[in-house]
Amino acid sequence: MPPYSNNGNRYTPRRDYRQHHYRDSDSTSPLDDFRTAIRQGVHSLWRFWNSRGQHMVLAAALSAARRLRQNLTYNRLFSFPHLLVALWVVVLLWGERWVFHSKVESCRWSNWEHWPSGADPHHLVMVADPQLVDPHSYPGRPWPLSSFTVLVTDNYLRRSYNRLQSHLLPDSIFFLGDLFDGGREWKTTHGSFKDPEWGPHPKNEQPYLKKWNKKYGEDYWLREYARFGDIFFTPWITAGAASDVTQKRRKLVASLPGNHDLGFGSEIKIAVRNRFETYFGEGNRVDVVGNHTFVSVDTVSMSAASSDEAGQHDLREIYKPTEIFLNGLSLSKKRAVERELRFQRGETQEAMFNHQIEELERANFEDKPKIGRGVPELPTILLTHVPLYRPPGTPCGPLRERHPPTKPLKGQTDPVAPDHRNAISVTRGYQYQNVLSESDSAELVKKVGNVVYAFSGDDHDYCELTHDAKQANVPEITVKSISMVMGVTKPGFLMASLYNPLDANGKPLAGAGQPTIQTHLCLLPSQLSTYLRYATFAFICIVALTVRAFLVPFLKLPRFALDREPTNPFILPVFKAKLDDYDEYAMPSGFSASHSRHISDTRDRSGSLRSNGLIAQGRVPSPTKNSWAGNGGGSRKSHGGHHGKSSAGGKWGWSGNGGSMRGAPKILIPSESEELYNGGKWKAAASTKPNSTLGVALTELWTTVFRVAWMVVFIFGWLNWRG
Structure with a gap:
């Protein structure tokens, strides 16, 4: 629009502010816009605080204090x-x-163990399948229910284990695998993590794989490891340091892997196993505890050799370490026993060469110490996560919770067999197998040798039986899970009392054929109950x-x-005029007709005025500062030069000239809180009852x-x- 002249003054139209604003906004960066928004937000909050915020906070504080006083x-x-x-x-x-x-x-030891007088047995506890709840346990469970499940289950484990440590003071503890529920699912930093082509995840887990691989990796597994240590390792250390009872050499072994830690058989990922063994130790090991030889065997890896895929794929990397361990187990057991006997005699635990000086030509290189020569074999206890094989329907005994034994027929004394309801199901599936294969079980018992007892986990419920001659008639106990969410209402752990006194050469003093181990199932509370x-x-x-x-x-x-x-x-009004002589007050002359109509609309049926904002019970403020007018029949003037007694100002001095006029008398309206509080006592308001x-x-x-x-x-x- 071209400029034009108006009385000689040149006029130029002003540029559209909005267009200019938009052009300026287009030239600013998103960071500047964000800073501007932050400044405006802070300024708005500051204005709100200065205007109403302080009063609201104070009112809320006073209300809370008043309620607290009432409740105390x-x-x-x-x-x-x-x-x-x-x-x-x-x-x-x-x-x-x-x-x-x-x-x-x-479950105190003295309540159930029976040894000769003066015996000093070694007290051992076996914990099976803690299986810490994680995203793999209930993948479809939403937050916060999933977090609440983790909290409750962890607390159950912590409370049970803390009482175990503080009340029972075990000398040793062995974990029987499945420390985690989804340990095998969390991605490793090094090595291959792909599913083998013959063992993909089942369909019900396929929708979660992308999320698991993206969100749960090595860092998450390490946090789970720390979580396991907080529940189980820390109380063990604390109990040992605070114990007043002199205990034997304490030992905690948690290296035996389960199928939820590594996977099972041909579906095991080497990177997952390497990570587990790095932090928990070798899955195959020999420990001498309480004058018994404990042999832990990684049977989940061993089972790869007998799997269907072993004939089609090279699985030696999975099962070869366990095979090498079992082949050299006889010598490993003797070495472990000799080291233990040397320790008991106060000698060095390793064999040493004789210190002598010989001529090189006449030196006897065959004269070197032999480890394990002439060492007696101690009773051997086999630890495996997966139970040994048994025919389908082999009963587990009366302590099995899920299904008690079937009652025998009248006149029958032997247990009912087969009893499939009371037995461990002989089945297999993705990443699990309920029992070892028959060939693997027989070979395992044979290579371990001198097995007097076998203990296993995996099934979550208690099972006790004696195997057949193919497995050397070995008695086996499958230990109950210690977790409250593993399908048993009463979790538990197994206590074992070991007593096998030896002389200096390792020969038993209790006599041949005497039992050296006693066991007891300790049941924990039913969380459902x-x-x-x-x-x-x-x-x-x-x-x-x-x-x-x-x-x-x-x-x-x-x-x-x-x-x-x-x-x-703090809500107005807080003042009202006196009512001594007036029922109503006249409208001030300064009020317009609209004010009059508004006030007349507020009259109730009795003709009096209702309270609306500043008008309270018929009091109408005059536009003049500190002046009030009445409506006493219309004969009194509200303001002007006349100040006689006939006027409102004459009697009350509410209006007039100069400094001789007094301000309108006002009475403070007590707040409702003041009306309710009288003489140090609170009273209820009738209107709120x-x-x-x-x-x-x-x-x-x-x-x-x-x-x-x-x-x-x-x-x-x-x-x-x-x-």
């Missing part, structure tokens, strides 16, 4: 709902703490609170529910149930947060 009275603290909360504290302490103490305390007791007590509390709520209006019992929160004392018996009962019921509920949830959360 004697009658309220010792009321019926708080009595129920006190009972809940006892119930929760029992379910979350004391029941673990009671269960483990009942604990939660059912919580639910039952919650139902009783709701019934009791309901009965009380409906008795309150009938028997005039003290009410627990507080009245509605008082009106905010329920006007019906049912209303009183429902208010009492809701208030008392909510009070008990949130306090119980808080206590339960605190106990679980503490572990």
